[in-house]
Amino acid sequence: MAQFLLMLHQAPNYNSDLPREKMMEMTRKYIAWADGLRQKGQMVGGEKLTASGGRQLRSSGGKLVASDGPYAEAKDVIGGYFVLEAKDLAEAEALTRDCPHMALAPGNWAEIRPIEDMNKVRAAAG
Amino acid sequence: MEATVHRLVDALARDSASRLVAALARRLGAGRIAVAEDAVQHALVQALSLWPFKGVPDRPEAWLATVARNRALDLLRSEARGVLLAEELVPTAPANVESEGRFDRELNDDELALLFAVCHPALSPEMRVTFALKAVCGLTVPQIAAGLLGEPTTIAQRLVRARKQLEASNVAIETPPPDVLADRAEAVRTALFLMFNEGYSASSGEALVQPEFCVEAVRLARALALHPVTRSPASDALAALLALTAARLPTRVGPDGVAQLLEDQPRALWDRSLIALGLAHLERSARGRDLTVWHLRAEIAAVHALAPSTAETDWARIVAIYDQLRTVDPSPVVALARAVALGRARGPAEGLAALPAPDGNPYSHAATAIFLTELGRTDEARGHFEKARDLARTEPERRLLERRLRS
Numbered sequence: 001m002a003q004f005l006l007m008l009h010q011a012p013n014y015n016s017d018l019p020r021e022k023m024m025e026m027t028r029k030y031i032a033w034a035d036g037l038r039q040k041g042q043m044v045g046g047e048k049l050t051a052s053g054g055r056q057l058r059s060s061g062g063k064l065v066a067s068d069g070p071y072a073e074a075k076d077v078i079g080g081y082f083v084l085e086a087k088d089l090a091e092a093e094a095l096t097r098d099c100p101h102m103a104l105a106p107g108n109w110a111e112i113r114p115i116e117d118m119n120k121v122r123a124a125a126g
Numbered sequence: 127m128e129a130t131v132h133r134l135v136d137a138l139a140r141d142s143a144s145r146l147v148a149a150l151a152r153r154l155g156a157g158r159i160a161v162a163e164d165a166v167q168h169a170l171v172q173a174l175s176l177w178p179f180k181g182v183p184d185r186p187e188a189w190l191a192t193v194a195r196n197r198a199l200d201l202l203r204s205e206a207r208g209v210l211l212a213e214e215l216v217p218t219a220p221a222n223v224e225s226e227g228r229f230d231r232e233l234n235d236d237e238l239a240l241l242f243a244v245c246h247p248a249l250s251p252e253m254r255v256t257f258a259l260k261a262v263c264g265l266t267v268p269q270i271a272a273g274l275l276g277e278p279t280t281i282a283q284r285l286v287r288a289r290k291q292l293e294a295s296n297v298a299i300e301t302p303p304p305d306v307l308a309d310r311a312e313a314v315r316t317a318l319f320l321m322f323n324e325g326y327s328a329s330s331g332e333a334l335v336q337p338e339f340c341v342e343a344v345r346l347a348r349a350l351a352l353h354p355v356t357r358s359p360a361s362d363a364l365a366a367l368l369a370l371t372a373a374r375l376p377t378r379v380g381p382d383g384v385a386q387l388l389e390d391q392p393r394a395l396w397d398r399s400l401i402a403l404g405l406a407h408l409e410r411s412a413r414g415r416d417l418t419v420w421h422l423r424a425e426i427a428a429v430h431a432l433a434p435s436t437a438e439t440d441w442a443r444i445v446a447i448y449d450q451l452r453t454v455d456p457s458p459v460v461a462l463a464r465a466v467a468l469g470r471a472r473g474p475a476e477g478l479a480a481l482p483a484p485d486g487n488p489y490s491h492a493a494t495a496i497f498l499t500e501l502g503r504t505d506e507a508r509g510h511f512e513k514a515r516d517l518a519r520t521e522p523e524r525r526l527l528e529r530r531l532r533s
Binding site for chain 2: 018019023024026027030031033034035046047048079080082
């Protein structure tokens with residue numbers, strides 16, 4: 001088994017305009033998806049991130065420069081992440097296809113990144 | 127475990143959001159209904175964002191109530207006027223969480239009070255419908271605009287005007303006192319009837335029907351008929367009328383997107399449980415001596431619902447009920463419906479003679495065309511079919527008339 005980071009990209013506050021019924025329907029689907037994975041032992045964890053109020057740090061000319069970001073006005077932010085357990089990328093993709101995030105709003109998308117397995121790296125290094 | 131979560135979230139969707147809006151609005155006052163709506167919407171957005179990551183909290187209703195309450199306080203802080211909000215804002219638990227029915231939700235006292243406020247006579251009839259769809263049913267402005275033949279900005283402005291008017295008229299969110307209760311309840315019934323009609327014959331657009339308007343209208347009419355304050359033969363008659371008519375929703379438009387006339391609708395697809403529901407209310411409406419317009423309309427709907435086909439429908443009975451209805455409601459809509467029934471009962475010549483002047487009404491032109499066709503006057507019929515098609519308000523209706531013209 002391997003672990004995958006699932007990053008959920010979205011426009012901030014994308015869902016504030018949904019009707020109540022629709023909103024709760026999406027909540028139900030979302031929870032069903034996450035709980036289903038939890039029960040199968042394929043959900044390692046996850047956190048919701050705030051859309052704004054973060055800080056970004058960069059090195060510039062040998063100095064660390066901090067700035068605010070992302071902003072609530074940003075077009076695309078990472079709204080939250082999950083860590084999934086799957087046997088390979090194909091399975092991680094299949095699990096993500098069932099995630100209701102993409103259906104919630106037109107700009108929503110998901111990014112799946114394999115997490116380096118340090119045991120394998122060490123084994124390969126001999 | 128998963129089934130529990132499903133039922134729980136469904137119950138929250140059906141009940142808690144409206145109850146929370148009503149509970150908050152009642153404490154904040156009629157001028158701040160929008161604050162209550164925004165606060166609850168915010169709480170739902172928070173739930174949607176957080177619960178998938180963290181699971182459902184132990185007391186989800188209390189969680190939503192707390193988040194909504196805090197948000198309301200935040201929103202009001204900018205108003206500078208301090209508002210005292212009770213710590214306990216958890217809506218009373220619904221009586222029948224287990225029920226699966228879309229139409230089985232009772233109104234608690236807060237929701238009934240809110241429904242009375244948004245259907246206040248100080249507001250125009252279209253304001254009442256719009257306001258109820260927004261505040262009581264929780265539909266969004268774009269959804270309401272799509273159903274009500276309006277621009278979202280027009281709908282939003284109408285809501286602003288409605289809220290200001292309520293505030294200016296000093297309307298309290300409360301059950302009306304006994305001396306005006308009957309009149310105020312009738313204003314609510316009329317608003318629900320209009321809401322249903324908007325759903326049943328959308329005034330424009332691609333869809334002939336807006337099912338969610340109908341579902342909400344049936345649900346509220348039923349709740350009105352069951353609530354101890356508004357329980358009455360008239361409320362039961364309205365619930366019967368809306369349920370019996372809603373039973374025909376599945377066949378209003380055929381699978382090909384073309385509107386279907388009553389005679390072409392496959393009656394096996396009519397919703398039996400809604401018919402049963404309607405008949406139960408109709409029976410209850412007969413208790414007492416009241417005979418209202420709702421009784422008359424409900425009875426017509428029942429005749430249709432129980433007839434095995436259009437040919438076997440008791441059209442003479444329907445004409446007789448329309449005759450009664452016409453004495454209290456002399457509108458062209460009733461005259462048109464009566465003429466159509468008369469044509470079925472006594473032949474197209476009598477129907478044609480009874481039709482009101484079409485006056486730019488597509489349904490009148492269509493009825494005229496159908497009677498003329500039946501009389502063999504196909505050339506004259508064609509002109510009316512064309513006018514009806516040009517005036518058709520929705521796509522499925524236009525397609526139906528187009529098809530008649532080609533045949």
